Amino acid sequence: MDLSTIIGMGAAFGLMMMAILQGGPLSMFINIPSILIVVGGTAGVAFVQYPFKDLFDAVNVAKKTVLVKEASINNMIVQLMGFANKARKEGILALQSEMEKIEDEFLVKAMQMAVDGQEPDTLRGMLNTEIEYIQQRHEKGANIFVSLGTISPAMGMVGTLIGLVQMLQTMDDPSKIGPAMAVALLTTFYGAIMANVMFLPMAGKLRLRSESEMLIKTLIIEGMQSILSGENPRVMEQKLHSFIAPKMRESTFNR
Structure with a gap:
């Protein structure tokens, strides 16, 4: 559960509700025609x-x-170092018994390829190709929300124009000016809320999630390639630590 998203949206909508209620009932900001136009x-x-x-x-x-459920980079490094030590002592086939305990599907696939005897460069190439397609899928999802964030204010503007036309056509009847003006203003309001509180922030969060996931997957590739190459565990750990900030690094050799 990502608390920052929940708290952020809750705070944004909560503060807007407080501001609305300071000036009158919430029903003033509910207009069915405006909702139909924008949504x-x-x-x-x-x-x-x-x-x-x-x-x-x-x-x-x-x-x-x-x-x-974000994976911890340090935990992943510790896990990979454990696999490296086991493979160094018992051979690469010993990792077969560890695969059932792993939840990360990408790590399981990387280990299966290693156990099957893939060359380090082949393993890297195949997994990098998979990462590229995963990134494309993630980017498509984020782009859809960016598009929705562009469309919703535009539809709000369309609703505003509809409301203004209705208002100008009923200038001789004061009782109809208010509802038409409400449609004109509330459609813009709804469009702005949907774009700037929902769709665009969600697109940004999805891109951050994708970057974090790609970092973990790249770390897995580096680790498994080092294990297949029979690299010294200390050298491997130093290589994996280059993925994170110095203050976050925890050596498994000091445990």
Whole structure:
């Protein structure tokens, strides 16, 4: 569970609610036509721009902004060092027994390739190709939310224009000016909220998640290549520590 996303969105919506309630009831900011224009219009344009599958996949990707279990880099280094010491003492085939205990699918795949006798360079090449395709999928998900963040304010502007046209056509009837003006202003409000509180921050968070995941996967590749090459564990640890800041480094040889 990512508390920063929950706290951030909760604070943003909570403070806006407090500001709204200071000036009147919340019902003043609820307008069904405005919601239909912005939400329905954004969804409709998104379906024009992207296939159904990509949009449904983006919904699943969005869960990573809240429901995520980030791997610790230090823990991964410790794990890889343990595998290195075991392989050095008992041989690379000894890692077969460790695979059932591992939750990271990418690490399991890397270990399986090592146990199957892949050459270090072959292992690196194949896993790097997989990383590239994972990055492409992640970037597609983030780009969808960037697009939604662009579409929703545009639909808010469309709603504003609709409201202004309605208002100008009913200037002779003061009772109709208020509802038309509400549509004009609230559609812009809804579009701005959807873009700047939801879609664009989610796209940014997804890109950060992708960068963290790619760092872990690259670390795994480096570690498994070192194990296959029979590299000295101290040299391997120094290589893996280059992925993180000096203050975060913890040597397994001092434990």
